[in-house]
Amino acid sequence: xxxxxxxxxxVTGQDGSYLSELLxxxxxxxxxxxxxxxxxxxxxxDHIYQDKHEENANFFLHYGDLTDSSNxxxxxxEVQPDEVYNLGAQSHVAVxxxxxxxxxxxxxxxxxxxLEAIRFLGLEKKTRFYQASTSxxxxxxxxxxxxxxxxxxxxxxxxxxxxxxxxxxxxxxxxYGMFACNGILFNHESPRRGETFVTRKITRxxxxxxxxxxxxxxxxxxxxxxDWGHAKDYVRMQxxxxxxxxxxxxxxxxxxxxxxxxxxxxxxxNAGFELEFSGEHINxxxxxxxxxxxxxxxxxxxxxxxxxxxxxxxxxAEVETLLGDPxxxxxxxxxxxxxxxxxxxxxxxxxxxxLAKQHALLLAHGxxxxxxxx
Ligand code: NDP
Ligand code: GDR
Numbered sequence: 001x002x003x004x005x006x007x008x009x010x011v012t013g014q015d016g017s018y019l020s021e022l023l024x025x026x027x028x029x030x031x032x033x034x035x036x037x038x039x040x041x042x043x044x045x046d047h048i049y050q051d052k053h054e055e056n057a058n059f060f061l062h063y064g065d066l067t068d069s070s071n072x073x074x075x076x077x078e079v080q081p082d083e084v085y086n087l088g089a090q091s092h093v094a095v096x097x098x099x100x101x102x103x104x105x106x107x108x109x110x111x112x113x114x115l116e117a118i119r120f121l122g123l124e125k126k127t128r129f130y131q132a133s134t135s136x137x138x139x140x141x142x143x144x145x146x147x148x149x150x151x152x153x154x155x156x157x158x159x160x161x162x163x164x165x166x167x168x169x170x171x172x173x174x175x176y177g178m179f180a181c182n183g184i185l186f187n188h189e190s191p192r193r194g195e196t197f198v199t200r201k202i203t204r205x206x207x208x209x210x211x212x213x214x215x216x217x218x219x220x221x222x223x224x225x226x227d228w229g230h231a232k233d234y235v236r237m238q239x240x241x242x243x244x245x246x247x248x249x250x251x252x253x254x255x256x257x258x259x260x261x262x263x264x265x266x267x268x269x270n271a272g273f274e275l276e277f278s279g280e281h282i283n284x285x286x287x288x289x290x291x292x293x294x295x296x297x298x299x300x301x302x303x304x305x306x307x308x309x310x311x312x313x314x315x316x317a318e319v320e321t322l323l324g325d326p327x328x329x330x331x332x333x334x335x336x337x338x339x340x341x342x343x344x345x346x347x348x349x350x351x352x353x354x355l356a357k358q359h360a361l362l363l364a365h366g367x368x369x370x371x372x373x374x
Contacts, residue, residue, distance in 0.1 A: 003058075007079050008032045009066060009114070010087030014192045015132070017044035019085060019235040024048060024059060026239070031079045033064035033072075033088065044192050066110030073117040076127075083242050084118070085130045086111055089162075092196060093136060096158035097316050103157050108164035115172045115180065124178045128242045131169040133182040134162050135227070135253070135322045145227075145325040148184070148251050155317040170249070179247045183238055186253035186324040189344060190231040191351035195373055198260055199228060199348065205373070206267040207352035209306045211360040212299030214371050216306055220313025222261040222277075222284060225321040229254045230339035240333045253324020254337050264307055266342065270349035272296030275307065282309045296353060299360075 006023050010016045011032025023030050034042060042049065042061070050057045062079075064071045066088050076084075089107045090096065096103040111131055118127050138146045139155035154160045166182050173180040193200035198219070205217030229252070237252045258266075261277060264286060268275045272293030275286040286307035288300050300306070329335040339347075359369045 003027050003029050004082045005029045005031065005079060006083045006085065007076065007081035008085045008087060009064075009110075010089060010132070011061065012041050012044055013087060013091070014044065014190060014194065014231050015087050015188075015235055015238070016085075017048075017192055018190070018231050019087070019238060020045055020048055020059065022235055022239060029058045029060075031060045031062060031075070031081065033066075033075060034061050035065055036063055066106045066113065069113045069117065072113050073120060076114070076117045076123065077121055080123070081127055083128045083130070084114060085132075085238060085242075086114055086165075087132045089132065090158070092194075093156045093158045093319075094313070094315055096156050096161070100157035104161045104164075107158065107161035108168075111165035112168050115168060115178070118178065119172070119176060124176050128179040128247070129169065129172075129181070130238055130242055131165055131180065131182045132238075133166045133169075133184045133249070134159065135184060135186040135251075135324060136319060137163055137166060137184065138322060139319050141321060144321070145253075145255065145323040146251065147325040148249055148328055155319050156315070159319075173247055179242070181241045181244075181247045182249040183234075183241055184249060184251045184324075185234055185237075186227040186229060186251075186322060188229045188231045188234040189348065191348050192231070193348070198224075199263060199345075200352075201373055202260075202264050202267050203345065203348040204352045204355070205307075206264070206271045207349060207356040208359070208371055210271040210273065210297035210300060210353065211356035213356050213359045213363065213369065216308055218308055218310035218313070219260065219264070220309070220311070220315070221318055221320075222259065222264070222309070223320065224260050224318065225257045225323070226260075227253045227255070227257045227322055227324045228263070228341045228344070229337050230344045233337040233339055237329060237333070237335050240335060244333070248332075250329045250333070251324050251326055252329055252335070253326045254341070255324060255326055256341065257321065257323045258341060263341075263345065266345045267349050270346045271353060273300055282311055284309050
């Protein structure tokens with residue numbers, strides 16, 4: 001049987017890299033769309049990159065952009081994929097308030113451009129389409145927990161753009177009989193998570209202060225509650241959704257939630273110390289109350305204040321709480337998440353401690369290290 005061909009937009013992102021690994025393991029030929037950047041932007045997939053001159057090469061990268069219809073149409077025509085995973089997006093909620101029009105162009109119209117290219121090329125009976133939808137659609141939540149029939153109330157330009165992409169995916173399925181599905185994924189993280197999303201910002205910041213690379217971590221709303229899972233578990237479900245007999249939409253979540261503050265505490269424990277929070281709102285601070293493992297946190301002492309609030313990280317409209325109900329995914333596809341938030345946090349802190357130790361060494365030898373985070 002001929003090997004299956006997949007095309008992934010957003011291949012250089014967190015999910016794109018894990019999904020590429022999964023599909024290659026399953027024997028797929030994988031094509032990814034990467035953006036042109038002035039610096040290399042393929043760090044997350046460099047370990048699977050193969051020279052395309054090699055015999056049996058099965059991983060290929062194409063330059064492209066979700067804002068460029070002709071480019072997308074040409075790549076689809078060349079690749080003739082069995083499955084398209086549309087993971088590419090301006091995916092940062094806070095940034096979407098700064099760049100709302102660009103976010104709409106990429107996240108909303110980008111999905112339409114691919115669906116329309118599939119139709120234009122007559123691939124609608126061959127090519128299956130996965131849309132990276134999001135729990136941000138629920139926004140101002142109408143019921144707890146949220147499932148596939150919970151009403152939407154998006155709270156950011158990002159979520160509004162993703163709402164268009166959700167419905168245009170449903171519409172092309174209903175209008176043209178396309179195999180097109182939405183995965184409504186709750187937050188998922190990993191050591192490959194972008195440094196400005198809150199979990200990675202925390203694990204990296206905590207590791208840096210533990211190693212003396214930074215003095216303090218500044219955060220926004222620490223009351224926010226999220227249902228955090230591991231990206232590896234979630235990309236498995238993206239693939240499973242396209243293997244069904246009929247296209248359907250699924251909520252993917254763990255069914256458990258914790259606050260940003262609790263994630264900070266958990267990260268500190270994994271970095272060898274304990275924190276206590278005091279004060280309220282913009283005056284809230286976290287203070288070191290014990291050092292459990294001085295090897296992991298050589299730069300800290302009891303009494304250090306290492307987490308503070310900077311109101312610049314508050315959002316114009318906030319999503320306070322998200323909690324998913326993955327019952328349908330479990331019942332219909334047998335999917336259950338295998339990695340808990342505690343295990344994921346431990347993995348992320350261990351990885352960031354490794355990086356922080358390298359940076360501490362460089363600083364000790366007089367080299368500059370850029371630790372900035374926005
Ligand atoms: P990332 O931000 O890590 O990756 C986004 C990817 O999209 C990157 O490869 C990025 O390229 C690419 N991209 C950005 N703009 C464009 C553009 N104009 N044209 C083409 N590609 C572009 O996101 P994740 O991997 O975390 O998420 C994958 C998808 O799932 C996104 O659509 C996100 O919105 C959605 N999602 C994510 C969730 C999560 O918790 N992670 C939850 C629910 C949905 P570059 O590397 O060059 O920046
Ligand atoms: P989110 O993720 O907005 O849920 O979107 P993020 O990690 O950015 O924020 C989660 C919550 O933490 C609060 N928060 C902070 N967030 C950031 N980034 N930086 C801070 O300093 C900070 N302090 C507190 C936020 O206010 C928020 O409540 C992610 C993205 O991956 C989307 O693409 C995806 O669709 C959703 O998850 C599901």
